[in-house]
Amino acid sequence: MNAEEYMKEALKEAEKAFRIGEIPIGAVVVHQGEIIGRGHNCREQKQQVKGHAEMMAIEAACRKLKTWKLDDCQLYVTLEPCPMCAGTILQARISDVYYATEDVKAGAFGGVFDLSVVQGFTHYPLIHSGLMKEKSEQLINRFFQQMRDKKAQ
Numbered sequence: 001m002n003a004e005e006y007m008k009e010a011l012k013e014a015e016k017a018f019r020i021g022e023i024p025i026g027a028v029v030v031h032q033g034e035i036i037g038r039g040h041n042c043r044e045q046k047q048q049v050k051g052h053a054e055m056m057a058i059e060a061a062c063r064k065l066k067t068w069k070l071d072d073c074q075l076y077v078t079l080e081p082c083p084m085c086a087g088t089i090l091q092a093r094i095s096d097v098y099y100a101t102e103d104v105k106a107g108a109f110g111g112v113f114d115l116s117v118v119q120g121f122t123h124y125p126l127i128h129s130g131l132m133k134e135k136s137e138q139l140i141n142r143f144f145q146q147m148r149d150k151k152a153q
Contacts, residue, residue, distance in 0.1 A: 003098060006030055006076040007132045013040040013053060014078045014139055020045055024139045027053040027077040029061035029070065037061030053077060054085040058092055070094050078136040080107035086115045089125060098128045100136035
């Protein structure tokens with residue numbers, strides 16, 4: 001699989017979130033060409049502050065590899081990670097982060113600020129943005145339009 005195919009898998013996770021009424025964000029963690037962790041937003045459903053797609057995918061990957069160190073792993077996520085998720089990515093030592101679209105309200109890898117360049121951490125992932133941006137934005141926009149339509153009724 002290539003980067004676009006992994007992002008398509010993250011978008012499938014985002015669709016799952018959409019179907020259950022969550023903000024449609026999805027993520028996958030890849031290790032040696034295999035998806036070892038998947039996640040989608042489930043914060044409302046589980047009433048957990050850490051119910052973000054990235055957190056779910058990273059936790060699944062850690063269970064699969066039986067370690068918290070994900071040095072040789074890549075994360076594909078449909079929206080730029082927030083500060084909580086970015087901190088987890090740094091702590092897990094993920095090598096690369098691919099995100100589809102920036103988060104101008106809470107993005108921590110360039111949208112609002114960039115934790116990948118803050119001095120003092122022992123590990124910094126390579127950040128790749130814009131992969132399948134339009135598809136991710138369309139899904140997020142569709143979700144929020146539905147929310148606005150429901151409120152207007």
